[in-house]
Structures are given as structure tokens and as C-alpha cells.
Amino acid sequence: MYKETVYSAFNLLMHYPPASGAGQPPQPQPPLHNKASQPPHGVPQLSPLYEHFSSPHPSPAPTDISQKQVHRPLQTPDLSGFYSLTSGSMGQLPHTVSWFTHPSLMLGSGVPGHPAAIPHPAIVPPSGKQELQPYDRGLKTQAEAKMEKETKKPTIKKPLNAFMLYMKEMRAKVIAECTLKESAAINQILGRRWHALSREEQAKYYELARKERQLHMQLYPGWSARDNYGKKKRRSREKHQESNTGGKRSALGTYPEKAAAPTPFLPLTVL
């Protein structure tokens, strides 16, 4: 409740203007490197859509976006955010940016350089948890304190990609439709559903993701995905590589053995 209120308020403040030329095809971007993530045989390819777009790495519209999002008059009194668990239809997408609604992103400090100085949802403490107590009791050396301060810097998260946005919106729906609760299983279903989406449906999410990246670039001009590299600790690297290596990535119809068989108690519509 509190979360949603905060996020919605953020959404309202950061309302996005409609993409110029609404009704134009959005700008999905093809996977750049990962062949395994290409839609498998039988799944509509996205590439024909991509030719509508000028560049695989569209440069952000310079200056006006952030101004618009800050000064844009509120369009609707409805506080339900894009990711409201109850709404769910992309057809009603407000022009918002999803990471403003990230549950874990409401902590953090203000947005650097942001005119409204609103805590930005993409900023989280490294631990993901709020630091309630001063951690330095004065017992550490300067170097240690500096080191610790460095590691406690808020983390600016990556903007969500199209599929992540789709997952965020559809997860609750899938969970409601089946008895599964484990995210790994839910994500498999969502992956299948993603491939089953029409190009137009997917394009909505690609467009949203593009806007996310644009705004992220504007808010954090110097930020790089590299900044977050190595921040996740990995328990068994080999095992992780095996399951997460690009070339071995499972695709529709070729899921790992473990998940090959459809879950028996799932209604067909879920899969």
C-alpha cells in the first residue's frame, strides 16, 4: 500500500509524454548478441519491425524529455501505477517509466541533478535494504571507513528491458492463474508467453524499454552497466555459467530437461 502510493506519486511526477507520433510502431530492438535468445522456430521474428527504427542504439531525445516529465500536467487522478497488480492491460499504459515503481527502489537518496530531488527508484543501497543506523562507530581506520563508504554507495540499477517489463506486469496474473509460486517456474511460463505475443504486443514493451533507457541516460549520464558488475556475489560460478551462458540459453521448445514437461496441473491457458 505504502509502496504503491509512493510509486504512483513518482509516476505522476515523472509522467511521460506520449511518444511522438502515437500510433506509430514502437521501436523494439533486436537482440544484439545472443543468438540463443532469438525467437525459436515457429515464433514470429521481430526483425521486420526493427526496420522501422533508425538505430539499434537510439540516441535520447536531448533535453526535453526530463522537462516534460517533470512539468507535464497530470493527466489522470488515477493513482494506480502501470504495474498495478489489478490493472494489467498494456492497452491502458500510462506513459510512465517502470523503474519508478520498483519496489526495492524507494529507498535511496535523491536523484542526482534531478530538479525535483525526488528519491529515484533506480537508486538502492547495495544491500537493497535501508540503512537505519549509522554504521560507523568510529572504530574503523580512515581507509576502512572510506572503503566501506564506497561499498555502501547507492546502486543505480539497470533499466528494465522489454521482457522484464512484461514480467513485471504479468507475473501476478500468471501466479493467479496457476498454483505455482516459485519465480523460476513462473518465469518459464512468462518466457513462453512472451514468445507467444504478437509483434505488436511485444513492440509495446520494447518501446517502453526504450523510453526507460532514454530517461535513465538522462538522469544518470555517466552511469554504465559496468558500474554494477561484480556487485552480485556468486556462490558457484561454474554452475551458474552452465545454466546462464548465452550460447546454451534455452529457447522456446528447448527448455532444459528439468522444465521440459509442462507442469501437469497448469491450465493450458497458463502455458
Added chain:
DNA sequence: ATCCCTTTGAAGTTT
């Protein structure tokens, strides 16, 4: 308490 699993996509690094 923290990482793994599982998905796709973006972007980073390595070969």
C-alpha cells in the same frame, strides 16, 4: 543471511 534458479534483453567484456 545470502545465493540459486529461471526467463529475455541490453550492454559489458573477452576471444
Added chain:
DNA sequence: AAACTTCAAAGGGAT
């Protein structure tokens, strides 16, 4: 350039 790696979310399960 291509291949490979990491991290975004989520939350139950494993360590």
C-alpha cells in the same frame, strides 16, 4: 565481429 558474461525482477528453495 562474434562469443561469452553480467545484471536487471521475483520469490521459493537451498546453502
